[in-house]
Amino acid sequence: MWRDRDFRRLWVGQTVSQLGEHTTLVVLPLCAVLTLDAGAGELGVLRAVGQAPILLLSLLAGAWVDRWRTRTVMVLADVGRALALGTVAVAGLLGALGLPALLVAGFAVGALSVFFDVAYQSSLVRLVERDQLVRGNSALEGSRSAAQIAGPALGGALVSLLSAPIAAVSGALLFALSCLSIRRIRRGESLPEATQRRSRRHPKPTRGLPSRLPDFTRRRSQRHSESTRDLSQRLSDFTRRERSQRLQEPTQECSQPHPEPRQEHSQRPPEPTQEPPRRPPRVWRRICEGLGFVVGDPSLRAVCLASAAFQFSLAATMTVYLLFLPRELHLSGTEVGLALAATGPGALLGSLLAARLPGRFGHGVVLVSAAALGDGAFLFVPVLHGSSAGTVLALVAVSLVFGTFGQLVNVTVMGVRQALTPDGMQGRAAATITFVGMGLTPLGSLLGGFLADEWGLRPSLAVTAAGMLLSPLLMSLSPLARLGRTLPDRRLLVD
Template identity: 70%
Template sequence: MWRDGDFRRLWMGQTASQLGEHASLVVLPLFAVLTLNADAGRLGVLRAVGQAPILLLSLFVGAWVDRWRARTVMVLTDVGRTLALGATAVAGLLGWLGLPALLVVAFAVGALSVFFDVAYQTSLVRLMKRDQLVRGNSALEGSRSAAQIGGPALGGALVSLLSAPIAAASSALFFALSFLSIRRIRRIESIPERSERPPGVWRRIHEGLRFVVSDTSLRTVCLASAAFQFSFAAMMTVYLLFLPRELHLSGTAVGLALAATGPGALLGSMLAASLPSRFGHGAVLVSAAALGDGVFLCVPALHGSSAVTVPALLVVSFVFGTGGQFVTVTVMAVRQAVTPDGMQGRVAATITFVGMGLTPLGSLLGGFLAEEWGLRASLLVTATGMMLSPVVMALSPLARLGRALPATQDAPPKAAHPEAHEMDLRDTDAAHDAATGTSP
């Protein structure tokens, strides 16, 4: 796999992009606090604006990415993020940057990152053979895990040692490096087939949703992801209160306990490259999910001094990181295998949208339970809720997947066709819309 120069360029570009993205998630808030003297409320708004594109744009991005070369999308988004953060650095150094402009930058960087993330998942399918998807995803997700560990630390260090504007410029440099690497990919992707009268964005989104719903494996992934993200958001709201208030841990100890997830994720990425082909994708997927999610059931039982609880929490976070990343890599390979090339972007975006869409409600539920039931009981309930995800997978055909990845499923009928068949198929579309209550 590593002999493939195009994959190396993709891996290097994606690694640089992830470092820049995760560094900017720290740099922009620190820019607001240290340079613009933003209070907690304004800082919360800034973070929300940066995360909003995931929910607002994911489905549209999936529809657009499927109609363009993934390499082109990644290159353009790298250029956009480089320019946005570079302009932020210059404006900050000159004293011209205010909070409204920083909000615009945060939204723009977040939106472009959604484009990049969907495109790079699509590009892997076009660069590699089916039997290399798990190893390819393992390498890419491993670098993403490393970026999640090193990016925030690097961003914070740059702000502390240099200044917020210089740190923003450094984040822009990572995106520039990603651009230089990805633009050197030589393999020419075929442009997805387009009809003479291409369907609109809403119809393409509908095709992606319909394809996910019609495929058992993808439908299971959606349900399991939604159950996990909802419960995990609720659990983390309680967990971040439980550690300092019930276990009386310092901020440093809390950060240390959470940081152990990163090394665990690196191990999970490496294990996912080999174990599914030896023991079967379904068996290891369900086992990893049950182990990684179930380990949090041990946390409510913790008592005592930090000398006892911190090592136990490190183990919990490490096991959770290992199992979680193992599931991520394996599920991504299964999704890519069953999805036709022309649907990759829409399917990836649909699963992201469904999985992440319930997280705000989960966070609200966690806060409500913590107030009504207490932290220890709420943590046990929300951690139990996380077990819904492996249960959903265990009860589905996903659990019976063997050592080989499943076959690619047929794409749904196109919403628009060449002129020769247009009249007949227009009647078919009208009948379908009438039956389902949808409109073009």
């Protein structure tokens, strides 16, 4: 797998893109808090706007990615995100940076990230062999974990050392590097729908002619064939009319009392034209197919519900958490970045464990236990006080535990989804789960900001962290908990 140049280019591009994305996730909120002195409500709105594209565009992204070339989608997404962050830097240099500019940039980065994430997951299925799918997922998720190590730390350090708008330039440069790497992928993608559209627009040449004749010769041959078919059709119609008239003449002389059937046969009244029933647009039909497939599968339906509960609670928790660290614990930007970056090494460890633990203990046991341990880690944060080294180490430990078991759940769930989904449904299934699982994150961010304003940071953090335990509870009551060491393979089914 690693000998494949195209896979290496995808891996490098995805890694750099994830690094830029995780840098941006820290730079924009810290820019609002430290530079613009944004409050809890404003920070909640900023995070909600950045997460709103998940709710608005996930289903459309899945339907479109299944029809488009994934490389093109990823390249355009990288270019758009680089331009969005570049505008933040320009606005900062001109002294025009404000919350509206951050909202626009956050929405643009979030929208294009939705397309990029769906595209790179679908690209792996089209790029590697079946027996390399698990290894490919582990490599991509491991690179995402590595990006989580450097991204928050880099973003926090740049915000502390430089101005926050200038720190956004680092994210733009990373997206540009990702674009250059992914653009070099050379392997073609076989898209059945695109092939069918091309065959309808450009019909095959006439039988008996060489397939490589010049275009003008082929077009002339096609016109000649069409004119020949038209002439033969006219002769056939004329012969049919003459025969019916000859059959009618003797019957009319004998004055047969049954002219109506002959009249119907010779002069059939025109039938009223009925318009064909209108069908919904093709994109929406495909979206409904993806929704129906995921909802109809008990395991995938449970993944959606558990993911929705987790993402809603996590969005509320992180909104309060990003305010709790600098204002309640009085941590600097570098210390905040260090605490957030500790999630990365844990996620890297979780990716390594995901290659062994499900096959040894069973996918269901790993999902439920890892979700309970990882999601419960934030319950220890509200008891911390002060900005001592012990507090920073405790936050690092919390992020390490959360990253390890959270990544273990992510990789295992992705493997379950890919194993239970046919090839032609991969993009739509991924987008549907993203839509249902993360569609509530804007509301979670708004709720976190509201609770922080009304109750204070410490009580709000305790409540939102406790809500994260709803996800493992839902998984324990679903068919996911009964998944064994091996998964059924439905990828070769035709949708």
